[in-house]
Amino acid sequence: MFIEPSLAGGRRGWIEVICGSMFSGKTEELIRRLKRARIANLKVEIFKPAVDTRYDEMNIVSHDENSIRSTPIENSQQILLLAQEVDVVAIDEAQFFDAELPNVCDQLALRGIRVIIAGLDMDFAGNPFGPMPALLAKGEYITKLHAICVKCGHIANFSYRKSQTKDTLLLGEKDLYEPRCRHCYYEEQ
Template sequence: MFIEPSLAGERRGWIEVICGSMFSGKTEELIRRLKRARIANLRIEIFKPGIDVRYDEQNIVSHDENKVLSTPIDNSQQILLLAQEVDVVGIDEAQFFDAELPYVCDQLALRGIRVIVAGLDMDYRGRPFGTMPALLAKADYITKLHAICVKCGNIASYSYRKTASKATVVLGEQDVYEPRCRHCYYEGENKNA
């Protein structure tokens, strides 16, 4: 196989997507991967949407209270400006970003950067959420995590909203959402219909 001289030895980037329902451990897995990259002495930069201030204004924080410092941003194009001279970029709560995020991730990967993205794959209605379908389509590696259904104990893939709000984005924790399996999710939806 012929390798073009300008590409020989060049760093290759890729996109990893961690997805699942609420309480499935997405942020915990993102933090774990970023910590391992730091142990390997890789230069990392971490981003989260500015609107997500549930636990902390700057840190990415898991439900288990593990945290890592991040840069809150208002639009995904800022990542291209701020992710200079890095080996790894971490992005949490990807579903809250604008439609340009998949393009931004592509550009970073083309620069030779490992991009690790975490986000909800479905909204509270069980529909694909925000930019996640496009990110999943572009991903080189996908990890789908599951929570445990609070009703029956089976694996949970759905984020059931316990409030009456119909807004797509409602920030909340266990007071607003609970993980449910397919059966228990639809059973709850039918009772609310």
């Protein structure tokens, strides 16, 4: 389905994707970009999956405890309904959303909206996670962040799950996950 781009006032939208492993600073970077957008007097709407209540039910909160107000939603289609007359739409924990999220982001960008997405690019098993591969393919700007491997100190690209649970969706923090480099991740698989 083609949607006519909104070029009123020459405004063009785009998609920015911030990805990486757990503890790499994705949410911190998302919050930093949103604060700068607000300094520029841009109207910002922020969304997160309703299922993610680890730190707060409403706010997006980084591991460093920086936070920003967001709207928890059940599915990506709600973003189209709630993001009216905005300059920037931000989406945290994008890997937990449905497969329609890339199309929703396309529609927003075609409306002239800057879309900033943060999420895990791989799940605990090292596989592409949810809608993230499609978002990475569609994004104009990609930022891949790395954590530090807790075993050897090299850059970490993997989210190692300490639990034997095989469910893809298992919300947790340092109690259940730790960042690992490729070598240390596969060493214990």
